[in-house]
Amino acid sequence: xxxxxxxxxxxxxxxxxxxxxxxxxxxxxxxxxxxxxxxxxxxxxxxxxxxxxxxxxxxxxxxxxxxxxxxxxxxxxxxxxxxxxxxxxxxxxxxxxxxxxxxxxxxxxxxxxxxxxxxxxxxxxxxxxxxxxxxxxxxxxxxxxxxxxxxxxxxxxxxxxxxxxxxxxxxxxxxxxxxxxxxxxxxxxxxxxxxxxxxxxxxxxxxxxxxxxxxxxxxxxxxxxxxxxxxxxxxxxxxxxxxxxxxxxxxxxxxxxxxxxxxxxxxxx
Amino acid sequence: xxxxxxxxxxxxxxxxxxxxxxxxxxxxxxxxxxxxxxxxxxxxxxxxxxxxxxxxxxxxxxxxxxxxxxxxxxxxxxxxxxxxxxxxxxxxxxxxxxxxxxxxxxxxxxxxxxxxxxxxxxxxxxxxxxxxxxxxxxxxxxxxxxxxxxxxxxxxxxxxxxxxxxxxxxxxxxxxxxxxxxxxxxxxxxxxxxxxxxxxxxxxxxxxxxxxxxxxxxxxxxxxxxxxxxxxxxxxxxxxxxxxxxxxxxxxxxxxxxxxxxxxxxxxxxxxxxxxxxxxxxxxxxxxxxxxxxxxxxxxxxxxxxxxxxxxxxxxxxxxxxxxxxxxxxxxxxxxxxxxxxxxxxxxxxxxxxxxxxxxxxxxxxxxxxxxxxxxxxxxxxxxxxxxxxxxxxxxxxxxxxxxxxxxxxxxxxxxxxxxxxxxxxxxxxxxxxxxxxxxxxxx
Ligand SMILES: Nc1ncnc2c1ncn2[C@@H]1O[C@H](COP(=O)(O)OP(=O)(O)OP(=O)(O)O)[C@@H](O)[C@H]1O
Ligand SMILES: [Mg+2]
Numbered sequence: 001x002x003x004x005x006x007x008x009x010x011x012x013x014x015x016x017x018x019x020x021x022x023x024x025x026x027x028x029x030x031x032x033x034x035x036x037x038x039x040x041x042x043x044x045x046x047x048x049x050x051x052x053x054x055x056x057x058x059x060x061x062x063x064x065x066x067x068x069x070x071x072x073x074x075x076x077x078x079x080x081x082x083x084x085x086x087x088x089x090x091x092x093x094x095x096x097x098x099x100x101x102x103x104x105x106x107x108x109x110x111x112x113x114x115x116x117x118x119x120x121x122x123x124x125x126x127x128x129x130x131x132x133x134x135x136x137x138x139x140x141x142x143x144x145x146x147x148x149x150x151x152x153x154x155x156x157x158x159x160x161x162x163x164x165x166x167x168x169x170x171x172x173x174x175x176x177x178x179x180x181x182x183x184x185x186x187x188x189x190x191x192x193x194x195x196x197x198x199x200x201x202x203x204x205x206x207x208x209x210x211x212x213x214x215x216x217x218x219x220x221x222x223x224x225x226x227x228x229x230x231x232x233x234x235x236x237x238x239x240x241x242x243x244x245x246x247x248x249x250x251x252x253x254x255x256x257x258x259x260x261x262x263x264x265x266x267x268x269x
Numbered sequence: 270x271x272x273x274x275x276x277x278x279x280x281x282x283x284x285x286x287x288x289x290x291x292x293x294x295x296x297x298x299x300x301x302x303x304x305x306x307x308x309x310x311x312x313x314x315x316x317x318x319x320x321x322x323x324x325x326x327x328x329x330x331x332x333x334x335x336x337x338x339x340x341x342x343x344x345x346x347x348x349x350x351x352x353x354x355x356x357x358x359x360x361x362x363x364x365x366x367x368x369x370x371x372x373x374x375x376x377x378x379x380x381x382x383x384x385x386x387x388x389x390x391x392x393x394x395x396x397x398x399x400x401x402x403x404x405x406x407x408x409x410x411x412x413x414x415x416x417x418x419x420x421x422x423x424x425x426x427x428x429x430x431x432x433x434x435x436x437x438x439x440x441x442x443x444x445x446x447x448x449x450x451x452x453x454x455x456x457x458x459x460x461x462x463x464x465x466x467x468x469x470x471x472x473x474x475x476x477x478x479x480x481x482x483x484x485x486x487x488x489x490x491x492x493x494x495x496x497x498x499x500x501x502x503x504x505x506x507x508x509x510x511x512x513x514x515x516x517x518x519x520x521x522x523x524x525x526x527x528x529x530x531x532x533x534x535x536x537x538x539x540x541x542x543x544x545x546x547x548x549x550x551x552x553x554x555x556x557x558x559x560x561x562x563x564x565x566x567x568x569x570x571x572x573x574x575x576x577x578x579x580x581x582x583x584x585x586x587x588x589x590x591x592x593x594x595x596x597x598x599x600x601x602x603x604x605x606x607x608x609x610x611x612x613x614x615x616x617x618x619x620x621x622x623x624x625x626x627x628x629x630x631x632x633x634x635x636x637x638x639x640x641x642x643x644x645x646x647x648x649x650x651x652x653x654x655x656x657x658x659x660x661x662x663x664x665x666x667x668x669x670x671x672x673x674x675x676x677x678x679x680x681x682x683x684x685x686x687x688x689x690x691x692x693x694x695x696x697x698x699x700x701x702x703x704x705x706x707x708x709x710x711x712x713x
Contacts, residue, residue: 055613055617077619080617081614083610083613083614088611089611089615090709091633100620105619134712148614148618152619154617
C-alpha cells in the first residue's frame with residue numbers, strides 16, 4: 001500500500017524535574033499518496049513533534065508510522081523536510097545546496113547538474129546558482145530549501161512553518177509555488193502553519209489539533225487547494241465557503257487558546 | 270595585623286606614585302581634548318559627508334554611531350613618538366619642542382665653614398656638568414684665601430656627587446668644623462638649597478651632595494631616543510646579539526609558536542570533536558580540560574623546565590599545552606553549536622553519519638575553530654616570550670632579558686616593539702586567512 005499511515009501515536013516527554021509532558025495522545029491519520037495536508041493548532045499542541053516523528057527524528061512512545069508498507073524507524077531520503085529557516089548550509093553555494101541530496105547518493109556530476117539546473121529554474125532562481133545562500137533574501141532562501149528537498153525526489157515532503165518567516169507578499173507568491181509544485185510533482189505533502197488562511201489555501205485536507213494532550217480536534221476536506229492550482233489565490237479567498245470555514249476554525253482555535261490561558265491563570269493563583 | 274599594615278603601606282606607595290603621575294595624565298588628557306577641538310574646527314571647513322552616521326541627530330548614547338576616528342588614531346600614534354622624542358631630547362625633533370633637559374655646563378656655589386671656636390670662612394665650589402657618555406676632568410681652581418679652600422668637581426649629567434669640601438680645607442671635619450651655610454643660607458644636615466643649576470643637599474654627616482638639575486627628560490639608560498633604538502635595530506639586524514642575528518632570535522620564537530600551535534591543533538581539534546560528538550569522551554575529558562583551561566600556561570614553565578630542560582623540546586611542549594585546551598574547547602563548541610535543523614535536513618537528504626561529519630559538522634565548526642586559533646596564537650606568542658625570559662639561548666624574550674641585565678635599554682625597547690608588531694601581524698594574518706576560508710562566519 002502506498003501512502004503514509006499514522007497509527008495511534010502518543011508521545012510523552014519526561015522532564016528532568018521528574019514531571020512529564022504528554023505532547024501527543026492517540027493521533028491516527030491515513031494519508032494517500034499525493035495528498036496535501038495542512039495542520040493547524042494553537043502553539044504547543046504538538047505539531048512539530050508530530051512532524052519530527054514522521055521525519056524519523058523522534059521515536060514515539062506508543063504507536064507507529066508506516067510509509068509505503070515500511071515502519072518508519074529513522075530519518076530517510078524518502079521523507080524530505082523543509083524547515084522554517086536556517087537549515088540551509090551557508091558554507092555551500094545555492095547550487096551545492098540543491099545538489100546535496102543527489103551528491104549524498106553518489107550521483108554523477110552531469111545528471112546532478114541537470115537536476116539542479118531544472119529545479120532552480122522551477123523555483124525561479126536560475127540566475128543565482130553560484131551565489132552564497134546568505135546573500136539571498138528570506139523568500140529566496142526558502143525557495144532554495146524547497147528545491148533542495150525536491151532534488152532528492154522524496155515521496156513525502158514535511159514542512160514545518162516553511163513560510164512563517166516571510167512577509168505577506170512573498171508568502172503569497174510562495175503559496176502559489178507550493179501548490180504548483182504539489183500538482184506538478186504529485187508529492188504527498190504535510191504542511192504545518194500558524195496561518196488559518198494558509199492552511200485553507202494549501203490543504204486538500206486540513207487538520208485542527210487541540211493541546212494538552214495534543215490530539216486531532218477536527219478534520220476538513222477542502223476544495224480550495226485544487227481551485228488555487230490555476231487560479232489567483234486572492235480569487236480563491238473570495239469564495240463564500242472560504243470565509244465561512246475560516247471563521248469557524250478561527251473561533252475554534254480562539255476557544256482553545258482561551259482555555260489554555262484560563263488554565264494558566266488558574267495555575268498561577 | 271602585620272600583613273594588613275604591610276598591604277596598607279604598599280597601597281600607600283602605589284597611591285603616591287599615581288599622584289605623582291597625575292599631572293602628566295592630566296596633561297595628556299588636555300592634549301587629547303585640544304586635538305579634538307582643533308579637529309572639530311578643521312572639519313567645519315571640509316565638505317560634510319551625507320552618510321548614514323552623519324545624518325543621525327541622536328549620536329550620544331547610540332553605540333552604532335560611535336566609530337573609530339582615523340584622524341584621532343593617526344594623531345595618537347604620532348603623538349606617542351613626538352612625546353617619546355621630546356622627553357629623550359631626540360635629534361628628530363627641533364630642540365624648541367624638547368622637554369627641559371638636564372643641566373649641562375658650569376656653575377658654582379659658595380659654602381661657609383664654622384669651626385667649634387666660632388671662626389667662619391667662605392670658599393667656592395666650581396661645578397662642571399658634562400653630557401653622559403663623555404669624560405671630563407674637574408677644572409683646576411685657585412685655592413683662594415682663608416682656611417676654607419675653593420673646590421672643583423665634574424659631574425655627568427643626571428648624576429649627583431657627594432663632595433667632601435673640607436678635604437682640602439685647613440680646618441675640616443676631623444676638627445669638628447661644619448658646613449654651616451650654602452650660598453649664605455644657613456644649613457644643617459638634611460637641608461636642601463637651590464643653587465641655580467641644581468640643588469645642594471647636606472647629608473646626614475654634613476657633606477654637601479651636589480645634584481645638578483635633571484630636567485624633565487629621560488636619561489638614555491631609562492629611555493633612549495627613538496633614533497638610538499632605530500640605529501640599534503639596524504646594528505643588531507646586521508651584526509647580531511649574543512651570537513645570533515635579530516632574524517634568528519625572532520625566527521626561533523616564531524618557529525616555536527608555529528610548531529607548538531600546529532601540534533596543539535592537531536591533537537586539540539580531534540579531541541574537541543570527540544568531546545562534541547560522544548557522551549563518553551565529553552565525560553572523560555571535561556574534568557581534565559576544564560581544569561587545565563584556567564591554568565595559565567606560564568605557570569607550567571617551571572615544571573616543563575624540570576621535565577624537559579630549557580631546550581626546544583621544553584618550549585614546544587609548553588606551547589603545545591597552551592594551544593591544546595583552547596583548540597579543544599573551540600572545536601567542541603563548534604560541534605555543539607551546529608543548528609539541529611541543519612543536521613536533520615542533512616539526514617533527511619540521505620546523508621550518512623560520515624557524510625554529516627564531512628559536509629555539515631566540520632564546515633559548521635570552522636568559524637569557531639578559527640576564533641580559537643586566533644586566541645591560541647596570541648596566547649602562544651605571549652607564552653613563548655615569557656618562557657624565553659626565564660630560560661633560553663635564542664629568542665625575542667631572551668634578547669630583551671639579557672639586554673636588560675646589561676642595561677641596554679635600547680635593545681629592550683626595540684625588542685618590545687618588535688614583539689608587539691609580530692603579535693599584531695599574527696592576529697592580522699589569522700583574520701585574513703579566516704575571511705578567506707570561512708566567509709560564511711556569522712552568516713548562518
Ligand atoms: N524535547 C522536549 N522535551 C520536553 N518537552 C518537549 C520537547 N519538545 C516539545 N516538548 C513539549 O511538547 C509540546 C508540543 O511541542 P511542539 O513543539 O510539538 O508544539 P508546536 O505545536 O509545534 O508548537 P508551535 O506552534 O509553537 O511550534 C509542548 O508542550 C512542548 O513543551
Ligand atoms: Mg512548532
